[in-house]
Amino acid sequence: MKFQEFLERYIHVRPCPGCTSRVSWEHAEDAFCTECREKWDRAKTESCKNCFQAYSDCVCMPKRLEHAGALVLRKLLRYSSKRQKEPQNRILYVLKRKPNRRYSRFLASELLPLVREELKALEIESSEALLTYIPRGRKSNIKYGTDQSESVTRALSVLCEVPFANTLHRKWGGKEQKRLSARERQKNLRQLFSVEDPSLVKGKVVLLFDDVVTSGASMATCVSLLKKAGASAVLCFCVAQTE
Numbered sequence: 001m002k003f004q005e006f007l008e009r010y011i012h013v014r015p016c017p018g019c020t021s022r023v024s025w026e027h028a029e030d031a032f033c034t035e036c037r038e039k040w041d042r043a044k045t046e047s048c049k050n051c052f053q054a055y056s057d058c059v060c061m062p063k064r065l066e067h068a069g070a071l072v073l074r075k076l077l078r079y080s081s082k083r084q085k086e087p088q089n090r091i092l093y094v095l096k097r098k099p100n101r102r103y104s105r106f107l108a109s110e111l112l113p114l115v116r117e118e119l120k121a122l123e124i125e126s127s128e129a130l131l132t133y134i135p136r137g138r139k140s141n142i143k144y145g146t147d148q149s150e151s152v153t154r155a156l157s158v159l160c161e162v163p164f165a166n167t168l169h170r171k172w173g174g175k176e177q178k179r180l181s182a183r184e185r186q187k188n189l190r191q192l193f194s195v196e197d198p199s200l201v202k203g204k205v206v207l208l209f210d211d212v213v214t215s216g217a218s219m220a221t222c223v224s225l226l227k228k229a230g231a232s233a234v235l236c237f238c239v240a241q242t243e
């Protein structure tokens with residue numbers, strides 16, 4: 001056994017983000033252990049209650065996102081806060097707290113076919129498009145030292161060869177969304193985000209990423225802002241959508 005192989009087999013062991021069991025040497029390139037990978041793949045085939053298609057094929061989106069002018073919302077699977085122990089929840093949880101290039105790359109490679117499909121369907125060249133993400137609050141950014149959406153978007157940009165840009169700016173603070181009424185939330189969100197440099201997005205097809213889409217309110221706000229800044233179309237992508 002070569003020294004490098006020895007190191008990787010016995011020293012550089014790493015836990016699976018889904019179940020914390022050791023990931024075997026043969027699966028060193030995958031994010032999950034075999035069992036969790038199977039669960040992850042099964043979750044992608046779970047069917048949407050609205051269109052009955054597998055989640056990874058479903059294009060249903062919250063009404064407000066439609067109204068904001070998003071062309072499509074693609075996702076890999078369904079998110080449920082009740083499934084904390086499932087690998088899909090675990091990987092998002094882990095990534096939120098600690099930067100991990102392997103997990104970001106894994107999620108990006110899973111999203112890649114969806115991005116390619118959409119670009120192909122709309123006959124858009126990679127160079128006409130732009131990849132961007134919804135920034136998380138600065139407080140959590142400082143606390144955890146990472147923005148998981150940014151790292152996944154950057155990894156995706158490398159894979160699909162669509163240029164990456166930081167287009168959305170999120171202000172400090174802002175009121176806590178939970179305590180506000182629906183109307184106040186909308187107003188709060190509109191004040192929270194802005195496009196600092198419209199020339200970046202003008203005339204571009206913008207691919208907008210967020211890790212989890214729940215009500216779609218933040219995403220809808222960002223879609224409107226990007227369109228107002230001159231984006232010719234906005235396509236949305238996420239890892240998971242809450243039902």
Ligand SMILES: [Zn+2]
Nearest residue numbers: 016019033036
């Ligand atoms: Zn596992």
Ligand SMILES: [Zn+2]
Nearest residue numbers: 048051058060
């Ligand atoms: Zn659907």
